[in-house]
């Protein structure tokens with residue numbers, strides 16, 4: 001149903017806000033897509049931002065990222081997701097950050 | 102779907118780079134009908150120019166013109182604007198302005214499941230759009246607050262009348278805002294965080 005989605009199982013669990021960081025420069029063997037993606041995440045960048053800058057759907061970006069993760073060319077930093085019992089110190093940190101806006 | 106060559110891709114400006122210490126992100130969803138002010142709210146608090154992620158849905162019977170009995174597949178492109186607020190050197194908050202129709206929500210895995218909570222933006226000229234959104238969030242156990250975006254030509258209802266009209270429990274915060282103003286949008290987010298904090302204290306998040 002989704003265009004461009006890889007088969008299940010092939011797909012790493014990548015959230016819209018998983019932070020992606022390049023582990024190294026693009027190797028000689030990298031495809032142009034991979035090289036562009038690696039160039040974008042020299043500093044941490046969310047999957048959503050990668051999708052926006054690359055102008056590619058989220059599902060396509062996750063496929064590209066899965067290849068790069070398998071090749072150990074990028075690192076993925078998982079998001080903090082909602083818990084049944086929210087973490088108060090996390091909420092307090094967010095409130096403190098918003099107060100500075 | 103052509104991949105653009107790297108010389109046509111514009112990445113983030115240097116000043117928009119997150120520090121290498123950024124360890125994890127959290128997200129908040131701003132949900133509401135078309136034209137209610139989602140993009141405006143994202144833009145007013147975001148530290149980066151709002152960006153857009155798109156997803157294409159190819160499905161029979163989903164398109165706008167499927168009531169003509171056509172069997173053809175329709176491709177719908179759904180866009181979501183988002184922004185970012187750095188909380189600390191380690192923690193980043195992302196805000197997603199999400200269309201109100203639930204059938205689009207599945208396009209982005211875990212959009213609501215993982216979110217800390219949601220802001221339901223409401224336009225008093227079109228309250229009925231919000232009923233469905235509120236119901237869906239309740240079903241999914243996503244904690245939310247209501248923000249009434251004040252449009253000059255919108256009817257003004259007392260908060261408790263809105264609560265009754267939307268059939269909301271007494272503890273759910275309802276605030277008025279002007280999505281164009283950073284301080285006002287920030288206060289809406291603070292209201293959500295305060296609500297989540299109260300749920301954490303009482304341990305009553307379902």
Ligand SMILES: Nc1nc2c(ncn2[C@@H]2O[C@H](COP(=O)(O)OP(=O)(O)O)[C@@H](O)[C@H]2O)c(=O)[nH]1
Nearest residue numbers: 135136137138139140141251252253279280281
């Ligand atoms: N008066 C007023 N206009 C607003 C406010 N928020 C948004 N608008 C206007 O409403 C229109 C739709 O807003 P937009 O953010 O694009 O809505 P979206 O479809 O939910 O993303 C724009 O022309 C905004 O300038 C508000 O708080 N007050």
Ligand SMILES: [Mg+2]
Nearest residue numbers: 139140182198
């Ligand atoms: Mg919008």
